[in-house]
Amino acid sequence: MSLPLLPDRDCGGCVECCRVIPLDLPELAKPTGQLCAYCVDGAGCSVHAIRPQTCRTWFCLWRVVELSDDWRPDRSGVIVRPDGIDRGEITLFVVRRTDFLASEAFFTTAALWLAEGMELALSVPGPVGTYPCRAVVTDWLRPAVEDGDWPGFIARVEASLDRLADHDWQPDGIVARYEVA
Ligand code: SF4
Ligand code: SF4
Incomplete structure (x- = not known):
């Protein structure tokens, strides 16, 4: 989806x-989880003009919707995934735990999404070469959000991430191949 x-x-x-x-x-x-060999860390794609079509069309939602600069994934540690948005689902792929997860910006935006009737999911990556795991947390987070309980919300997010981190990671079976020419 583009x-x-x-x-x-x-x-x-x-x-x-x-x-x-x-x-x-x-x-x-x-x-x-493997940084693409064509990527210059902190700078971007070294084969930008001839990058694959998938790379041309995949963008996180920070590039699509008005989220603050704090939400930029390398700052927040959170990639808001685009898949599922057409079904009313927002998946927060937490690639790194940062202070942002305890911020008011995170809490208020999650509360807004819930108030709009969106489903919220949390996802975390496993070791390189394994599938991430994901869980829908809408009903788990809702009580803290509806009570305006910011510390309680943070605690519930952290508990979810701890539980996801215990996942039995499965290999994705992908063997690296770099032949963009
Ligand atoms: S080829 Fe794709 S994945 Fe690799 S650095 Fe370029 S945009 Fe990123
Ligand atoms: S995660 Fe989003 S902001 Fe970061 S490089 Fe990808 S599309 Fe750009």
């Missing part, structure tokens, strides 16, 4: 999707 991008926003130094998203294409295969 969503219209905000005109005045670019990825800057963020390269999180070039690390965490798996690719299994004829010309480029990289396991989940």
Whole structure:
């Protein structure tokens, strides 16, 4: 799915999707969590003009919706995934735990999404080369949100992430192949 991008926003130094998203294409295969060999960390794609179509069309929702700069994935540690949004689901892929997860910006935005009737899911990556895990947490977070209980919300998010981190990780079976030419 390709969503219209905000005109005045670019990825800057963020390269999180070039690390965490798996690719299994004829010309480029990289396991989940492996920084693409064509990516210059903190700078971006070194084969930008000839990058695969998937790379041209996959964008996190920070590039699509008006979220504050704090939400940029390399700053927040949170990639808001685009898949599922057409079904009213928002998946917060927490690639790194940061102070942002305890911030008011995170709490108020999650509360807004819940008030709009969205389903919220949390997801975390496993070791390189394994599938991430994900759990819908809408009903788990709702009581804290409806009570305006910010500390309680933080505690529930942390408990969810702890539980997800105990997942039995499964290999994605992708063997790295870099043949973009
Ligand atoms: S080819 Fe470029 S855009 Fe695609 S994953 Fe690699 S560095 Fe990122
Ligand atoms: S995760 Fe989002 S902001 Fe970061 S590089 Fe990918 S599309 Fe750009």
